[in-house]
Amino acid sequence: MTTTTETRPFEAEVAQVLHLVTHSLYSHKEIFLRELISNASDACDKLRFESIANPDLLAGDAELHIDVSWDKDARTITIADNGIGMSRDEVVANIGSIASSGTRRFLEAMGAEQKADARLIGQFGVGFYSAFVVAGRVTVLTRRAGAAPEDGVKWESDGRGEYTLEAATVPARGTTVVLHLKDGEDEFLDGWKLRGLVRKYSDHVAFPIRMPKETPAGDDDDAKQDDAAPAWETANDASALWTRPKSEISDEEYQAFYKSLGHDFNDAAAWTHNRVEGSQSFTTLLYLAAKPPFDLMMGGRDERKGLKLYIKRVFIMDAAEELLPNYLRFVRGVVDADDLPLNVSREILQHNRQLERIKGACVKRVLDLIEKLSRDEPEKFAAFLKAFGNTLKEGIVEDAGNRERIAKLLRFASTRGDGDAQTVSLDDYVGRMAPGQEAIWYVTADGYRAAAGTPQLEAFRAKDIEVLLMSDRIDEWMLGHLHEYAGKPLRHVAKGELPLDEAGKQKQEEAAKAAAPLLEKLKRLLGDRVEDVRVSARLTDSPACLAMSEWEMAPHLAHLLREAGQDVPESKPTLEVNPAHPLLQRVDGEADDARATDLATLLLEQAQLSAGAPLADPAAFVQRMNRLLAG
Ligand code: ADP
Numbered sequence: 247m248t249t250t251t252e253t254r255p256f257e258a259e260v261a262q263v264l265h266l267v268t269h270s271l272y273s274h275k276e277i278f279l280r281e282l283i284s285n286a287s288d289a290c291d292k293l294r295f296e297s298i299a300n301p302d303l304l305a306g307d308a309e310l311h312i313d314v315s316w317d318k319d320a321r322t323i324t325i326a327d328n329g330i331g332m333s334r335d336e337v338v339a340n341i342g343s344i345a346s347s348g349t350r351r352f353l354e355a356m357g358a359e360q361k362a363d364a365r366l367i368g369q370f371g372v373g374f375y376s377a378f379v380v381a382g383r384v385t386v387l388t389r390r391a392g393a394a395p396e397d398g399v400k401w402e403s404d405g406r407g408e409y410t411l412e413a414a415t416v417p418a419r420g421t422t423v424v425l426h427l428k429d430g431e432d433e434f435l436d437g438w439k440l441r442g443l444v445r446k447y448s449d450h451v452a453f454p455i456r457m458p459k460e461t462p463a464g465d466d467d468d469a470k471q472d473d474a475a476p477a478w479e480t481a482n483d484a485s486a487l488w489t490r491p492k493s494e495i496s497d498e499e500y501q502a503f504y505k506s507l508g509h510d511f512n513d514a515a516a517w518t519h520n521r522v523e524g525s526q527s528f529t530t531l532l533y534l535a536a537k538p539p540f541d542l543m544m545g546g547r548d549e550r551k552g553l554k555l556y557i558k559r560v561f562i563m564d565a566a567e568e569l570l571p572n573y574l575r576f577v578r579g580v581v582d583a584d585d586l587p588l589n590v591s592r593e594i595l596q597h598n599r600q601l602e603r604i605k606g607a608c609v610k611r612v613l614d615l616i617e618k619l620s621r622d623e624p625e626k627f628a629a630f631l632k633a634f635g636n637t638l639k640e641g642i643v644e645d646a647g648n649r650e651r652i653a654k655l656l657r658f659a660s661t662r663g664d665g666d667a668q669t670v671s672l673d674d675y676v677g678r679m680a681p682g683q684e685a686i687w688y689v690t691a692d693g694y695r696a697a698a699g700t701p702q703l704e705a706f707r708a709k710d711i712e713v714l715l716m717s718d719r720i721d722e723w724m725l726g727h728l729h730e731y732a733g734k735p736l737r738h739v740a741k742g743e744l745p746l747d748e749a750g751k752q753k754q755e756e757a758a759k760a761a762a763p764l765l766e767k768l769k770r771l772l773g774d775r776v777e778d779v780r781v782s783a784r785l786t787d788s789p790a791c792l793a794m795s796e797w798e799m800a801p802h803l804a805h806l807l808r809e810a811g812q813d814v815p816e817s818k819p820t821l822e823v824n825p826a827h828p829l830l831q832r833v834d835g836e837a838d839d840a841r842a843t844d845l846a847t848l849l850l851e852q853a854q855l856s857a858g859a860p861l862a863d864p865a866a867f868v869q870r871m872n873r874l875l876a877g
């Protein structure tokens with residue numbers, strides 16, 4: 247065995263994480279135990295998986311387990327596993343120098359949230375470093391499965407910028423992490439305390455977590471064994487929770503298991519646990535998160551975690567992307583399939599018919615679960631929609647097969663709703679449509695106030711027709727794919743022709759005839775700034791608004807897209823006017839062409855403003871307005 251010790255610096259970002267961890271994480275310090283046990287459990291999972299192809303790796307030590315022990319005199323806590331272990335390169339890559347993408351995101355999130363909560367750390371793939379919350383020095387001894395005892399590695403660091411690496415003889419396969427506690431952390435040198443933490447955070451780890459047996463007298467010193475072979479006892483439940491019958495699992499157990507999946511330390515909002523028997527048997531246990539975990543919105547599409555695929559209780563991989571569509575990315579849980587080959591790869595999974603069926607079942611279960619929540623627990627459902635409603639809307643676009651089911655779950659603000667609260671369902675709307683009303687009317691805008699203030703709503707208000715007020719950015723995109731609901735078309739209040747009854751049509755025609763000279767005048771004054779000018783059936787109080795053709799993009803959206811650098815073709819607006827309005831009568835009566843042009847242009851500009859379109863020349867607009875105000 248070589249005795250040379252190599253000292254290396256941590257990569258800058260890792261050093262930053264360590265600094266944060268040791269200086270800012272004061273709450274829930276005990277999380278270190280959960281994180282290290284979770285790593286040990288991952289290591290056992292990996293070995294079990296690799297041993298399917300290569301049984302020799304288990305080499306006479308097939309019972310995977312995790313041992314937690316402590317030493318009052320040495321002031322150490324030791325977490326040991328007989329899992330996959332690490333080679334020297336792996337040690338360097340995994341816990342030394344290479345900053346994972348999670349490291350960066352952790353720093354960003356923590357930077358925003360000083361006094362960070364230690365429980366967050368595991369979400370970002372930097373859980374190992376939580377060891378330094380309580381330890382002033384950490385020693386890792388490890389040996390890769392299949393490697394010889396003398397090919398072991400010893401890693402050590404005080405978490406302050408550097409670590410050492412040396413070759414070591416490690417008698418058994420796996421990894422041992424020794425925490426040399428900081429002053430003041432002695433509360434963790436206690437069997438009762440540690441056992442409590444194992445139960446609280448790690449009860450559902452699928453491997454036995456063993457701790458030295460204590461005598462009934464409870465004398466702590468007995469925990470340290472005099473002889474070489476301590477008597478161990480298992481401290482956790484160690485069963486795969488999802489394999490037990492539903493009736494025997496308490497809500498607390500379900501919640502504890504949810505947290506043990508990682509990524510979220512809050513309670514889940516709801517869950518669904520099902521066993522399908524038949525030509526293809528599988529078990530699903532799926533949870534809805536109550537709040538968006540940090541990584542959900544930041545992580546983006548390529549790093550989705552939280553849904554674990556097991557085959558006959560052997561963990562295979564994180565397979566959120568293979569098992570659920572993207573719009574259900576707030577789901578966490580476990581799928582255990584009986585009939586897939588154990589040696590599946592990600593490539594195989596992507597084209598596997600059985601998996602397609604399981605995926606379909608997962609989607610159905612999740613939608614059932616959300617529906618049930620909407621029926622039985624309105625408050626939880628409202629909180630869920632607040633957190634994930636916009637994510638769910640992506641499903642309208644992504645999952646045509648379930649479009650109607652998803653639409654049923656959405657809630658919107660409405661002219662008959664409760665202010666800006668999004669509480670009106672499409673079923674509510676359809677249920678109170680006026681006799682003869684054929685469409686579901688909505689308006690989109692960049693914000694609730696803009697939507698509620700849309701001039702085109704006036705005619706609807708006058709006729710007492712409800713209008714849904716859509717103001718989330720994703721709505722426009724979603725509505726491009728949601729053309730009807732319950733057999734009723736969805737229509738934008740500003741788009742296309744307004745359907746009028748016979749009396750209405752006649753009135754409209756008369757108004758247009760009477761206003762013909764005014765319309766001609768406006769067209770002449772506005773010239774090529776407008777496509778057309780016509781009499782509006784949509785206005786009662788406002789002087790003017792923009793009309794859009796059926797397929798035209800809403801002006802506020804076109805504006806957004808242009809700002810985002812997209813090429814959106816310019817289209818000339820069509821101006822709709824209300825000839826009964828005093829401003830229009832002023833234009834009509836104005837003999838001075840310059841003043842009439844000012845007035846006409848202002849009409850166009852205010853219509854553009856309330857539609858959320860930017861003005862081409864704001865300075866000219868202000869001058870025009872001032873000229874008219876000054877008389
Ligand atoms: P994560 O577990 O999310 O990947 P961690 O910071 O907890 O992030 O661990 C970093 C990596 O270190 C793990 O992915 C794993 O490769 C390695 N590692 C940590 N502990 C062990 C262990 N007990 N056995 C084998 N590898 C380990």
Ligand code: MG
Nearest residue numbers: 284285373374
């Ligand atoms: Mg970890």
